[in-house]
Amino acid sequence: MRGCAGLRYSVASRQRRGAKRRRSRNVSNTVLIIRLIDFNTVIRTHDAIVLKPTPFEDGGLVVSFLTDQGERLTGLARGAKKPTAKWVAAFEPLSLVRAAFFGKEHSEIRRVTRCELQHSPLTLGHLECGLVIACLADLVDRIAREGMEDPRLFRLVCTCSKALSTQPDRALSILAYAEHWLLH
Numbered sequence: 421m422r423g424c425a426g427l428r429y430s431v432a433s434r435q436r437r438g439a440k441r442r443r444s445r446n447v448s449n450t451v452l453i454i455r456l457i458d459f460n461t462v463i464r465t466h467d468a469i470v471l472k473p474t475p476f477e478d479g480g481l482v483v484s485f486l487t488d489q490g491e492r493l494t495g496l497a498r499g500a501k502k503p504t505a506k507w508v509a510a511f512e513p514l515s516l517v518r519a520a521f522f523g524k525e526h527s528e529i530r531r532v533t534r535c536e537l538q539h540s541p542l543t544l545g546h547l548e549c550g551l552v553i554a555c556l557a558d559l560v561d562r563i564a565r566e567g568m569e570d571p572r573l574f575r576l577v578c579t580c581s582k583a584l585s586t587q588p589d590r591a592l593s594i595l596a597y598a599e600h601w602l603l604h
Contacts, residue, residue: 463520463521463533464521466488466519467538468486468516468519469485469560469574469578470483470485470510470517471560471561472484473513475501478498479498479501479505480497480499480501481500481501481511482497483511485519486573486577487574488574489571490564490569490570490572490574491564491566491567491569492565493530493566496530497511497535507535509537509540510537514556514557515539515542516578517537517538518536518538520533520534528566539581541581541585543584543585546588546589546591548588548592549584549591552595555595556577556598576598576601580595580597
């Protein structure tokens with residue numbers, strides 16, 4: 421059934437069993453459920469790089485991502501800072517993740533419904549590497565814009581992230597290469 425303003429109504433029926441049984445027969449009721457579906461709301465899944473996680477109320481995070489098309493997306497991950505969350509490690513800067521976003525197409529912030537960690541550049545015992553990760557993530561977060569796609573930017577950050585995890589001793593040269601590429 422069609423409604424107004426691009427909304428569609430769907431009617432579903434559900435069988436509910438009665439709690440009491442009388443003379444070994446089931447008492448069942450049919451309940452009609454009317455759901456309002458907005459077709460402007462979509463779920464998009466992207467390979468993305470985490471740029472900047474910012475704490476939000478009640479253990480949530482507002483995270484900016486650089487998608488595989490080179491577009492910057494901002495998402496709200498509710499409960500990401502709670503100790504029982506499945507995706508606590510996925511929101512470290514420059515981590516390559518597969519994230520699903522739920523929300524309207526042109527909204528400023530979307531809800532992160534799923535986030536799977538694929539690669540993380542963090543290495544234990546390398547302070548210099550950690551500082552380069554933070555600097556590079558901040559630089560890319562300032563350069564990337566929402567709605568502007570540049571797949572070369574994603575490839576650069578992904579390559580630098582993998583180089584940092586394999587060669588943490590060359591962190592400053594990787595940062596110099598990325599800055600030179602971004603500024604020229």
